[in-house]
Amino acid sequence: xxxxSFVIRRLLxxxxxxIFILIVTFVLVRMLPGDPASAMLGxxxxxxxxxxxxxxxxxxRPLIVQFFYFAERIATxxxxxxxxxxxxxxxxxxxxxxxTLMLTALSAVIALALAVPLAFVAAxxxxxxxxxxxxxxxxxxxxxxxxxxxxxLLTVFAAQLKLFPVGGYGTTLPDKLYHLFLxxxxxxxxxxxxxxxxxxxxxxxxxxxxxVDFATAKGLKSRVILLRHIxxxxxxxxxxxxxxxxxxxxxxxxxxxxxxAVPGAxxxxxxSIYGRDYPVLQGLTISLAILVSLTFLLTDIIQAWLDPxxxx
Amino acid sequence: xxxxxxxxxxxxxxxxLVVRGLTTTFDTTRGLAIAAADVDFDVAPGEVVGLxxxxxxxxxxxxxxxxxxxxxxxxxxxxxxxxxxxxxxxPAEELRKVRGGEIAMIFQEPMTALNPVLPIGxxxxxxxxxxxxLTGSQRRARALxxxxxxxxxxxxxxxxxxxxxFSGGMRQRAMIAIAxxxxxxxxxxxxxxxxxxxxxxDQILKLLLDLRDRLAMSVVLVTHDLGVVAATCDRMAxxxxxxxxxxxxxxxxFARPHHPYTRGLLGSVPRSGHSRTMLQSIDGxxxxxxxLPQGCAFHPRCSFATEIxxxxxxxxxLIGAGRRVACHHHEEVAAAEPIL
Amino acid sequence: MISLATxxxxxxxxxxxxxxxxxxxxxLVISLVMAIWPTLFAPYDPNLFDYNALLAxxxxxxxxxxxxxxxxxxxxxxxAYTIDMQIAIFATVGPFVIxxxxxxxxxxxxxxxxxxxxxxxxxxxxxxxxxxVIAIVSVLGPGLGNMYVAxxxxxxxxxxxxxxxxxxxxxxxxxxxxxxxxxxxPMRIVFRHLLPNAITPAIVYWMTDMALAILxxxxxxxxxxxxxxxxxxxxxxxxxxxxxxNTAWWISVFPGVAIVLTGLGFSLAGDGVAELLRVRR
Numbered sequence: 001x002x003x004x005s006f007v008i009r010r011l012l013x014x015x016x017x018x019i020f021i022l023i024v025t026f027v028l029v030r031m032l033p034g035d036p037a038s039a040m041l042g043x044x045x046x047x048x049x050x051x052x053x054x055x056x057x058x059x060x061r062p063l064i065v066q067f068f069y070f071a072e073r074i075a076t077x078x079x080x081x082x083x084x085x086x087x088x089x090x091x092x093x094x095x096x097x098x099x100t101l102m103l104t105a106l107s108a109v110i111a112l113a114l115a116v117p118l119a120f121v122a123a124x125x126x127x128x129x130x131x132x133x134x135x136x137x138x139x140x141x142x143x144x145x146x147x148x149x150x151x152x153l154l155t156v157f158a159a160q161l162k163l164f165p166v167g168g169y170g171t172t173l174p175d176k177l178y179h180l181f182l183x184x185x186x187x188x189x190x191x192x193x194x195x196x197x198x199x200x201x202x203x204x205x206x207x208x209x210x211x212v213d214f215a216t217a218k219g220l221k222s223r224v225i226l227l228r229h230i231x232x233x234x235x236x237x238x239x240x241x242x243x244x245x246x247x248x249x250x251x252x253x254x255x256x257x258x259x260x261a262v263p264g265a266x267x268x269x270x271x272s273i274y275g276r277d278y279p280v281l282q283g284l285t286i287s288l289a290i291l292v293s294l295t296f297l298l299t300d301i302i303q304a305w306l307d308p309x310x311x312x
Numbered sequence: 313x314x315x316x317x318x319x320x321x322x323x324x325x326x327x328x329l330v331v332r333g334l335t336t337t338f339d340t341t342r343g344l345a346i347a348a349a350d351v352d353f354d355v356a357p358g359e360v361v362g363l364x365x366x367x368x369x370x371x372x373x374x375x376x377x378x379x380x381x382x383x384x385x386x387x388x389x390x391x392x393x394x395x396x397x398x399x400x401x402x403p404a405e406e407l408r409k410v411r412g413g414e415i416a417m418i419f420q421e422p423m424t425a426l427n428p429v430l431p432i433g434x435x436x437x438x439x440x441x442x443x444x445x446l447t448g449s450q451r452r453a454r455a456l457x458x459x460x461x462x463x464x465x466x467x468x469x470x471x472x473x474x475x476x477x478f479s480g481g482m483r484q485r486a487m488i489a490i491a492x493x494x495x496x497x498x499x500x501x502x503x504x505x506x507x508x509x510x511x512x513x514d515q516i517l518k519l520l521l522d523l524r525d526r527l528a529m530s531v532v533l534v535t536h537d538l539g540v541v542a543a544t545c546d547r548m549a550x551x552x553x554x555x556x557x558x559x560x561x562x563x564x565x566f567a568r569p570h571h572p573y574t575r576g577l578l579g580s581v582p583r584s585g586h587s588r589t590m591l592q593s594i595d596g597x598x599x600x601x602x603x604l605p606q607g608c609a610f611h612p613r614c615s616f617a618t619e620i621x622x623x624x625x626x627x628x629x630l631i632g633a634g635r636r637v638a639c640h641h642h643e644e645v646a647a648a649e650p651i652l
Numbered sequence: 653m654i655s656l657a658t659x660x661x662x663x664x665x666x667x668x669x670x671x672x673x674x675x676x677x678x679x680l681v682i683s684l685v686m687a688i689w690p691t692l693f694a695p696y697d698p699n700l701f702d703y704n705a706l707l708a709x710x711x712x713x714x715x716x717x718x719x720x721x722x723x724x725x726x727x728x729x730x731x732a733y734t735i736d737m738q739i740a741i742f743a744t745v746g747p748f749v750i751x752x753x754x755x756x757x758x759x760x761x762x763x764x765x766x767x768x769x770x771x772x773x774x775x776x777x778x779x780x781x782x783x784x785v786i787a788i789v790s791v792l793g794p795g796l797g798n799m800y801v802a803x804x805x806x807x808x809x810x811x812x813x814x815x816x817x818x819x820x821x822x823x824x825x826x827x828x829x830x831x832x833x834x835x836x837x838p839m840r841i842v843f844r845h846l847l848p849n850a851i852t853p854a855i856v857y858w859m860t861d862m863a864l865a866i867l868x869x870x871x872x873x874x875x876x877x878x879x880x881x882x883x884x885x886x887x888x889x890x891x892x893x894x895x896x897x898n899t900a901w902w903i904s905v906f907p908g909v910a911i912v913l914t915g916l917g918f919s920l921a922g923d924g925v926a927e928l929l930r931v932r933r
């Protein structure tokens with residue numbers, strides 16, 4: 001089982017990354033202006049109370065000790081309590097993160113649905129009119145800020161044509177998907193542009209490979225040549241890019257959720273910044289970073305499955 | 313004999329492959345490159361024909377043109393008759409059935425010709441799936457049988473392995489197994505042994521000859537190695553700058569080359585019993601395909617060249633049964649003292 | 653030893669400039685001119701309130717209409733070039749310089765530093781860039797200056813990675829050995845000989861990065877974390893107009909067009925530079 005041992009090895013490699021994520025977040029939190037005690041108690045707190053809180057939080061210990069306390073608490077799932085909302089950060093994140101996950105997953109699906117067929121058309125009609133139109137359109141899409149696309153789609157399709165809700169989130173799954181469609185499309189446009197560009201180049205590369213000639217010489221049906229021989233090989237590099245772009249997609253989700261008033265983790269992040277709710281900010285940063293590294297793991301596994309030469 | 317019976321005999325493949333006036337050009341930024349021009353040759357059933365020449369002489373392009381594997385901006389004209397049908401003008405779906413089913417092709421470098429991400433078994437079975445009505449388990453059994461025929465040990469296990477897990481020689485055997493899956497009547501082999509060690513080269517050539525006998529198929533073998541031609545082919549055609557310059561049986565051509573280029577090629581091959589003589593090489597380099605010389609394309613490198621060679625291109629004349637040469641001075645060349 | 657200037661000249665000589673470079677370069681030159689002398693082009697003061705023309709649609713007087721304070725949208729779009737082009741340059745020049753220097757060091761010494769840097773890269777790419785920048789800006793406080801700092805803290809890593817891997821390739825080439833044999837100091841070998849040849853990918857990335865910086869800057873402006881109102885900045889303008897999209901679409905739509913055009917200019921120029929330099933390789 002080379003794939004299995006590959007996954008194990010890859011999981012072990014995640015450990016230093018997670019430690020690094022914790023260090024960065026820890027440093028970031030220490031950089032905050034003012035101390036957490038004052039933030040919790042407000043400006044008119046008495047010194048004795050501040051000291052008591054600082055002691056309770058272990059803030060009077062050496063930094064390295066503080067870090068281990070910090071790491072230990074996070075390892076046990078204790079992300080502290082929200083200052084503004086008075087609930088545990090973990091429960092807040094568990095509540096909001098699934099929304100963002102569904103949004104990004106839906107937009108990834110839309111992006112692939114747009115990118116794959118169009119990349120094929122562009123690659124096969126290389127340097128012809130269709131290729132220029134497709135590439136030009138995506139180039140413009142790539143230069144459009146997410147919030148701008150969002151506002152325009154929101155105005156045209158939700159406010160004017162009333163095809164979609166202007167924001168919010170549903171209760172049942174179909175209803176949720178319906179609410180998330182426009183935000184997901186917004187996110188998908190620039191994402192699909194990145195994927196399309198890479199996939200087109202990759203398809204052109206693979207099309208010239210001799211194994212495609214061999215497949216043609218074997219008299220395979222063009223559908224088999226296209227999907228099994230060209231697409232599968234072309235996707236290998238695109239999958240890597242897909243993984244690397246997940247961070248950008250989460251970043252975009254922060255903005256899209258703000259534009260479309262989607263109650264997800266991105267919206268929570270912006271709210272926590274405006275409300276100076278640092279425990280939430282810290283918890284979200286860690287969760288998103290760990291989520292991204294899990295996505296890297298996933299795309300690596302997909303890549304190893306697509307290309308058996310990797311998992312050796 | 314009526315027309316319809318003539319038709320049937322032809323589709324039996326008894327006439328083999330007939331190539332007439334096959335011309336392949338590429339429109340490049342530096343002008344029209346004529347990669348193959350007016351190529352004529354026949355391959356009888358069960359025959360092994362060698363296509364010989366330096367790299368860039370058009371032998372691989374000719375092979376690919378027969379299979380219509382030339383990509384844009386390449387253009388192919390002429391006729392390639394197979395079983396009474398013209399492959400050049402054939403509709404795509406009909407051509408697809410011929411490819412891999414009746415005519416198969418193998419390539420020089422199995423590492424790049426085999427799909428790196430598919431197990432060998434899948435690459436054999438997809439061929440069977442495209443051309444036969446075999447069920448999944450029948451295909452698997454046939455794949456196993458093919459692996460045994462081409463001499464790959466531990467076939468059962470190796471079917472599930474990927475190309476990178478095979479050695480060079482085994483990869484070439486695997487490619488042959490894939491190509492021969494549907495028992496084709498004609499195999500086009502593009503330098504099948506060039507990338508291999510000498511000992512393995514020999515094994516692969518023996519395998520090809522053995523398969524030719526077992527499956528009663530014809531083979532067109534493209535190579536730059538005259539040793540390979542001598543060891544395997546019945547007839548040969550020598551190509552230079554996109555044209556066939558000499559054809560004949562291997563024995564005839566080797567014994568008495570009529571074209572100065574063939575003579576030069578033979579002079580650059582070491583032969584047993586003459587180990588003391590100097591190996592000769594042909595002076596100069598092959599011409600650029602976008603700027604072919606006037607007259608005979610070989611004249612700048614030819615010691616027999618005269619005025620007429622600079623102005624008129626010699627036609628490929630019949631000089632004996634199945635023996636053709638394109639040289640104004642072929643009698644002189646043939647009469648010249650043996651090079652060795 | 654080939655310096656960048658001479659290689660560029662050799663590349664340019666006898667070659668047609670890529671069309672993308674000409675198109676992109678033209679857009680960028682016009683953008684720069686508007687950024688430096690906005691008053692030459694803008695018909696009005698960008699911050700002038702005109703209560704007689706609130707939310708006026710595009711007309712001869714106001715080609716792009718006016719916003720909810722009666723400010724001329726065209727003049728604001730033109731004046732915003734100053735801030736947004738500044739963002740494109742200021743947000744990227746620091747990372748470019750720092751990243752190139754660090755990358756040259758890491759690529760040259762390798763070993764422990766390279767391994768440590770590798771971990772840092774792994775961790776950096778795990779943090780969604782925008783989330784990290786937003787988090788840092790929120791810690792430092794909103795505003796353009798803090799945004800540059802935040803982008804700088806993260807952004808240099810990408811340049812350093814590019815330069816380090818390129819230096820590693822260059823280091824193995826013969827002419828680096830020749831330098832060592834001739835007794836040049838490592839500093840001289842890196843800066844005079846390796847870096848000019850290794851910097852090309854970083855320059856190409858810089859062009860794309862400037863387009864990304866404008867997207868990032870306007871996004872932060874939109875969220876209220878970048879340029880602060882009433883500054884004329886495209887993101888801020890789009891945020892100003894978002895509540896009027898159904899009645900006065902022009903407030904948000906025109907600044908967006910400016911973002912797209914400028915972004916296109918940078919990415920076209922980037923493609924052109926890449927194409928131009930690829931010829932050499």
